[in-house]
Amino acid sequence: MMEEMLALDEVQPLPVAIRRPEDAVSAVKELETASGSSGRKQVLRIAQPVGVAPPAVAPEYASALSTSTSTSTSTSGISGDRKDMESTTMLDYRYHARGVHVVTGGLGGFGLELAHWLLEHGAEQVVLTSRSGLRTAWQHLRFAALLAKHGDHAAVISNLDVTDAAQAIRLVRQTYHGGARVRGVWHSAVVLRDGLFQQAGDADWAIGLASKIGALRNLDAAASAPLPSPVDGLTPVGAELDTFVVFSSVTSLGGNCGQTIYGWGNNACERLMERRRAAGLPGMAVQWGAIESAGLASHLTSDIIPMGRGMDVAKQNVDDSLRSLHTLLGASGRAAVFSSYRLHVEAVANDGDADGNNAGGGGAGGGVDSVEDVLAKLADILGGSAADYDASQPLQEYGLDSLSVVEVMNWINRLVAVKVTPSFVSHDTTCNTIFRYIAENPLH
Numbered sequence: 001m002m003e004e005m006l007a008l009d010e011v012q013p014l015p016v017a018i019r020r021p022e023d024a025v026s027a028v029k030e031l032e033t034a035s036g037s038s039g040r041k042q043v044l045r046i047a048q049p050v051g052v053a054p055p056a057v058a059p060e061y062a063s064a065l066s067t068s069t070s071t072s073t074s075t076s077g078i079s080g081d082r083k084d085m086e087s088t089t090m091l092d093y094r095y096h097a098r099g100v101h102v103v104t105g106g107l108g109g110f111g112l113e114l115a116h117w118l119l120e121h122g123a124e125q126v127v128l129t130s131r132s133g134l135r136t137a138w139q140h141l142r143f144a145a146l147l148a149k150h151g152d153h154a155a156v157i158s159n160l161d162v163t164d165a166a167q168a169i170r171l172v173r174q175t176y177h178g179g180a181r182v183r184g185v186w187h188s189a190v191v192l193r194d195g196l197f198q199q200a201g202d203a204d205w206a207i208g209l210a211s212k213i214g215a216l217r218n219l220d221a222a223a224s225a226p227l228p229s230p231v232d233g234l235t236p237v238g239a240e241l242d243t244f245v246v247f248s249s250v251t252s253l254g255g256n257c258g259q260t261i262y263g264w265g266n267n268a269c270e271r272l273m274e275r276r277r278a279a280g281l282p283g284m285a286v287q288w289g290a291i292e293s294a295g296l297a298s299h300l301t302s303d304i305i306p307m308g309r310g311m312d313v314a315k316q317n318v319d320d321s322l323r324s325l326h327t328l329l330g331a332s333g334r335a336a337v338f339s340s341y342r343l344h345v346e347a348v349a350n351d352g353d354a355d356g357n358n359a360g361g362g363g364a365g366g367g368v369d370s371v372e373d374v375l376a377k378l379a380d381i382l383g384g385s386a387a388d389y390d391a392s393q394p395l396q397e398y399g400l401d402s403l404s405v406v407e408v409m410n411w412i413n414r415l416v417a418v419k420v421t422p423s424f425v426s427h428d429t430t431c432n433t434i435f436r437y438i439a440e441n442p443l444h
């Protein structure tokens, strides 16, 4: 009926502004202004980068990047082709898990919450892989909560290592409690090898990629390849998966300084999922932003994570993120790669930094009136108070990791006319140096 009304001009579609991803901030701002309220829809069209091989990547990993298709993305928690989205009743979709679900990295912060979500949505059993088992108090607590709520057979921990092809077959093709088969595979394992590109060696690339695309290839092969006959308790036919999901990151979408290996590994996983979908197999990748209070981003002190191309993401609630899986899985018949992240938009352009510090005043710029303000910012990022830091001490001596380097760099760059690179922060830079630099390069 709607198509007929459109054809007869009885219904006018909303005007649409199609923008590049780097214009996301101005798109959101337009929505907030008078012109936005006139109803212009803002659509971001994102072409995934076609793979260009970096140095020192093993060929078996590089080929996963050899094809690329484009995906549109929005910040509202879902992306995909616009036409497909219109024809899908995504909002009504409720995902229902069946049988056994394998979660690689299932004892990780996000993996454990996913395990809870799966059991609450129908999974009979979750198999959580981890090379080192329950270690932290948090892992013990959340794992015990799984068993308490869903029964002793609801969750098992497996130490099978999916970076090994034979172990991946065993994981996916064995039967579990009551002879149940694996219906869902969720690849959540990760080993980070963050650092500046120039400093990444072959071993870093090998380890970082093995946990992402290396493991995903093994899982893909394990799920798809028919076994010749019943072998050692393994199921001889396909695992009959209905769900195959990899957790990717917005690092793959927009890049992030210090995370080339991670971004590459995630991007390769997305390409593999596109191939699965093209072959009619289940396959979906979700590019998450920074999850609050669970997993690898939870230790970041700032709520705003600066990403590449001036895109800052705000931390997102883990339960909300998991809830969005219903929508994403409902749309996964149409596209393979989706995004779920919160875009941080500064309230007033150039009038303050992302943390709300005021600009202007008589000081160096952006509310930085003395080196004390730089020390306070460092304390904000690394913890403690300004008095814990020495303005003449090189920042590196405080053990900045790559994300902290980027956080400091982006903070400086919001205040100065001549932008700095990560090496400015990672060499012998002190708070005194930073204060001088801000004073000498004010924004005009």
Ligand SMILES: NC(=O)c1ccc[n+]([C@@H]2O[C@H](COP(=O)([O-])OP(=O)(O)OC[C@H]3O[C@@H](n4cnc5c(N)ncnc54)[C@H](OP(=O)(O)O)[C@@H]3O)[C@@H](O)[C@H]2O)c1
Pocket: 104, 105, 106, 107, 108, 109, 110, 111, 129, 130, 131, 132, 133, 160, 161, 162, 163, 187, 188, 189, 190, 191, 211, 215, 247, 248, 249, 250, 287, 288, 289, 290, 291, 292, 294, 295, 296, 297, 298
């Ligand atoms: N948390 C976030 O903010 C966020 C944002 C974007 C994307 N993601 C993605 O979401 C996924 C989960 O992240 P997370 O925050 O839960 O990370 P996490 O807390 O660091 O957990 C990752 C887990 O992977 C396990 N692991 C690593 N290699 C493994 C292997 N070969 N076999 C089995 N387990 C292995 C590790 O356990 P062991 O050391 O015991 O093996 C670890 O517990 C990752 O893929 C990540 O890229 C997370």
